[in-house]
Amino acid sequence: MRDQYSELFQRHKLNPILAAAQWPYPINSVFNPGATLLPDGTTLLLCRVEDRRGLSHFCAARSANGVDQWQIDDQPTWLPDPKRYPEELWGIEDPRITHIPELNKYAILYTAFGRDGPAVALAFTENFQQFERFGVIMPADDKDAALLPHRINGQWAVIHRPVSDPRAHIWISYSPDLHHWGAHRLMMEARRGAWWDATKIGLSPPPIETSQGWLMIYHGVRQTAAGCLYRLGLALFDLKDPERCLKRGDEWIFGPEEPYEMHGDVGNVVFSCGYTIAPDGDTVHLYYGVADTSIALATGSVRSMLEWLEEHSEIPAIDRRVATHHKE
Numbered sequence: 001m002r003d004q005y006s007e008l009f010q011r012h013k014l015n016p017i018l019a020a021a022q023w024p025y026p027i028n029s030v031f032n033p034g035a036t037l038l039p040d041g042t043t044l045l046l047c048r049v050e051d052r053r054g055l056s057h058f059c060a061a062r063s064a065n066g067v068d069q070w071q072i073d074d075q076p077t078w079l080p081d082p083k084r085y086p087e088e089l090w091g092i093e094d095p096r097i098t099h100i101p102e103l104n105k106y107a108i109l110y111t112a113f114g115r116d117g118p119a120v121a122l123a124f125t126e127n128f129q130q131f132e133r134f135g136v137i138m139p140a141d142d143k144d145a146a147l148l149p150h151r152i153n154g155q156w157a158v159i160h161r162p163v164s165d166p167r168a169h170i171w172i173s174y175s176p177d178l179h180h181w182g183a184h185r186l187m188m189e190a191r192r193g194a195w196w197d198a199t200k201i202g203l204s205p206p207p208i209e210t211s212q213g214w215l216m217i218y219h220g221v222r223q224t225a226a227g228c229l230y231r232l233g234l235a236l237f238d239l240k241d242p243e244r245c246l247k248r249g250d251e252w253i254f255g256p257e258e259p260y261e262m263h264g265d266v267g268n269v270v271f272s273c274g275y276t277i278a279p280d281g282d283t284v285h286l287y288y289g290v291a292d293t294s295i296a297l298a299t300g301s302v303r304s305m306l307e308w309l310e311e312h313s314e315i316p317a318i319d320r321r322v323a324t325h326h327k328e
């Protein structure tokens with residue numbers, strides 16, 4: 001019997017590493033950033049910034065070491081454009097960045113928040129200054145999406161989280177051209193009952209491609225009498241058939257513990273949309289929003305996450321009441 005839980009991620013001692021007070025223009029909060037390493041080794045965070053109307057836009061912050069000395073764009077980098085894109089009426093949220101070598105561009109999947117609710121929208125950029133919008137690719141209610149970095153069997157693949165109230169599961173959909181999406185498949189269901197990931201789950205950052213499969217860090221939402229608890233867990237999916245779940249961790253691996261994670265606009269939330277992986281191919285810098293207020297950093301290892309899954313995994317049975325068409 002273990003006498004304590006293993007900790008896969010270590011919080012940085014400078015947490016939170018980015019907060020509203022550092023912003024060059026007035027904002028309410030900054031959280032849930034997408035992340036990538038630029039070719040020169042700079043860490044780029046595309047941060048979700050909320051203003052005092054309650055609406056969000058994106059602002060880029062760059063740092064040589066990914067920890068401090070952030071160069072923050074002195075005005076919003078990417079604003080919602082509700083005149084041309086009505087689905088962005090109430091803002092843009094939670095960007096997830098994937099570098100796409102075939103296109104030599106970065107894909108950004110984000111939540112466009114409009115009258116019908118949150119929808120998944122796609123855009124591309126080469127420089128994080130100009131953004132080419134493809135518009136909504138998964139209509140409301142849908143969010144928590146990322147594009148896989150290359151085609152699978154000739155098809156592009158998007159992981160996303162449609163809501164079938166009150167439950168919400170993780171799905172994957174395919175496209176030949178990035179515009180037309182179909183072949184929707186259930187990837188992983190929310191558990192039921194008392195579990196930490198009962199009722200609602202969603203992709204957190206884009207999955208990590210490893211020799212053993214797509215390693216997914218996902219969030220589970222536990223609804224309690226005192227409000228929701230957002231925590232992170234792990235699962236592994238087949239490289240060539242990513243809708244096939246190979247392993248799913250039982251316990252959560254990271255949850256709100258520190259005061260900056262427990263208190264803020266929405267307390268008890270750790271929510272990650274991005275990471276960078278160091279040149280060693282193993283060290284993961286996980287960037288995450290804390291309490292929908294600021295940004296924090298925790299460091300982990302791909303190898304340790306895979307080893308942990310070896311010991312903490314169950315192979316999930318697909319619940320046929322939810323996914324009658326799921327193939328074995």
Ligand code: BMA
Binds near residue numbers: 094271289292
């Ligand atoms: C989720 C998303 C996140 C947010 C979290 C906690 O549904 O909207 O952007 O951080 O709720 O409020």
